[in-house]
Amino acid sequence: MNTLFLLPNTDEEIIDTYDEDIIVTTKEGRIIKASTLSGEAYGVAPEELLGKSVYDLEAAGIFSPAITPLVLEKKKKVVLRQDTPSGRKVLITGIPLFNDRGDVEFVVSYSYDMSQLMVMKEYLENLESEMSKVKGELAHLRSQQLHIEGCVMESPSSSRALQTAIKIAQLEVPVVIHGEPGTGKTALAKFIHSQSSRRNAAFIEVNCSAIPESVFDISFTGLDREGYIGLAAGGTLVLNEIDQLSLSSQAALFKLLQQPHTARIIAISHTSIEEAVTAGHFREDLFYSLHLASIELKPLRERPDDLDQGISRFLEELNHTYNQQKAISDDLYFHLLQLSWKGNFRELRNVLERSFIESESPLIRLDDLPITYQPDSDERIGLELDGKTLPHILESVEKNVLLNAQKRYRTTTEMANILGISQPSVVRKLKKYTSTPPGGKMT
Template sequence: MTGFFLHPNSKEEIIDSYDEDIIVTNQDGFIVKASQISGRHYGIQAGELLGKSVYDLEQRGIFSPAITPLVLQQKKKVVVIQTTTTGQKVLITGMPFFNEVGEVEFVLSYSYEVSELLVIHEYMKELEQEMLLTKEELSLLRKEHLTIEGLTIENRSTRIAFETARNAAPHDVSVVLYGEQGTGKSTLAKVIHNESTRKNGPFIEIDCETIPEAMFERELFGGSFEQTETGLLTLAYGGTLYIKRIDKLSIHLQGKLLKVLKERTYTPIGAEVPLPLDVRLISSSETILTEAVSANEFHKDLYYRLHIVPIHLKPLRDRKGDISTLISSYLSRFSMKYQTVKELSDEVFNQLLHLQWPGNHNELINVMERLVVQSPSTIITAKDLPPEYRKETDEDLSLIHLEGLTLPTILDNVEMKVLRDAQMRYRTTTEIAKYLGISQPSVVRKLKKYTDFE
């Protein structure tokens, strides 16, 4: 112990420490030094311990067992749980100090109440959990920020989709992105392009739903019309062509696209000489293509050409973790954009979190911008929600079903709901503790009680 010295002729003294419970005994078992807080576990003052024999104190039932004789006997560090006269359990660690001839001359012991150690243990487990989460986040941050424009990576399913995309990106294979409109498919397609060997080439998009069928072939292949037009396959040369909503492409045009992919060449309309195809194809679909194949609505051979790496993006209603982060992100973004400071009330936050969001990302952006612009006060309340998003909550405490429930059960139900709501809104137990006005160890214990938190 650096800076701590023992001398053979040391007088009995109180060590100037209010933080550590330290006691020093000589080889005869008499206490020669004690810190300011020593004796608190035994219900006596530190000064009263000086000069006392640990053998005598043990015989009087002040504590049991005495650690000094154990250290003297074993001549090494000893750890025991000691029971005091007040019934407390104390963890005692004894350390031997040897003289020049190798005999134990002094025994230094320090102690912690077991209940304190349990709190420390829980805190360390919580710290370990947060460090594990931090390591996972850092692993992703080495590759990309967690929030990309249009794609937030908090939910487990989103992480899986993102990692699948990252793994597929370096390989020049076709990828199909599945998901409802607004779930981030276009953004993920750009991530794949930017992580591929074609990142310095163009990224070209074409939407099968917005381009009339009669114009689609002309857009894709180009050709000589009133004036020569360059097709998207030519524009995308050396880069990536992203075909959106390929499930909307007609069977006729599917056949033409399949021919191009098979032959790796295409001929612009009106031209005679075919051009080489050098594009990486990424497509998206709002319906599962296997179902379209079964219904004879999608060409089976084209499906096999495209469906090398399928990636599924779930709708926001199934990604509560992503919604929570997106709400905070857009609140901050639009507050900065309109040079204001806005906060969401807990009621509004929880309502937004549990909405179905059929329009997914685009709908959420719209609602958050409206709230920031239209709310007259700093705190955005339920009255500020657009009319179509206002709803009466059936989770008000006044509507809890009381019949047949005991008061402890009712209180547990309320506490469980509050904790789960807080867990949705805040990322760490430290933030939850600050929000609820309780200690972090209390938050950890309660989360273990009501959730699968580990």
């Protein structure tokens, strides 16, 4: 039970319920109440404080400085740091209690060891850091819910591209998006437009490579400002296949873009424009004019997470479109994951839809694939379950996937990137499933 040290004429007190360092003084500075912890920080017993003057204790170096005089002077709460005789530092708070005349009658003070406060501060900082991580994760989850028509953006590289697009959408700067055909460049450009302040204005896409040089200028300016730049005023103008422009058309485009206009420019290319500049195929002045922000979309074969989700999403869309309930067989699914998909999402959807239409049963099989996509007989993984244990089946699948990947890719590093495992793991597994280690080219 807590013991409260009081002057002899004091009765019951609420203060005895607190395990805190609490002291009450009169307006003359005399200590009339002290809790069980009072004095501990100052190296004295709490009963030794009762009846003492804070001014005398300050002069003796026990209270350094005393807080009561400051509260009496300012007539408001005061917080300060005290240095105790034992070398400890405490944070003390003094609160005035007023009488009916508005004068300070008593001062209540309580203190905390600053080392404990530092622990609390560290805890709060860690908590703030954790909360920041949670907010980041929530933002990431929200971004994953953003639907980009015709493609999936859930792999690490795609998520980075999407986050960059979200940030760039708020900036009035030109953007360059490059990647192989079908990786979702135009869809990402539409997404940037939809997330920007220009979302309610025009979105104009131009295939630059299809415009003859003889009418290139007039196509953008128009006879009465009805060209592409005028139509995209206040909105977004997408210059598709800009890397296919001739040097003379690039010069004309650079001149056009230097003239006053209000369109936001997004350039799309199949190849890296920076590399094209180095090779002398793209003008430096146009490059510097456009290349203020850049986003690269990796090919689907380097985005296994997106490929997996793309197969599921497109199948779901096809079932809805054709009012069917079809599924993909396991061997077909694993085979689809191994294909190179040079046409990326566009090619994937086309192949799935052709297979969907070709299939005459609720289960789409390898034989339903277009003939050019079907594996050779020796490449078929085969998932016959009769008489086989799960480890045996998984080992068989792993072996076939690795051997098929070995035929398609030049190095074990490429295989590792596609299969989502480390390069040493690829080498170790190949040794396991082949009689001889991989050749010199597989490094």
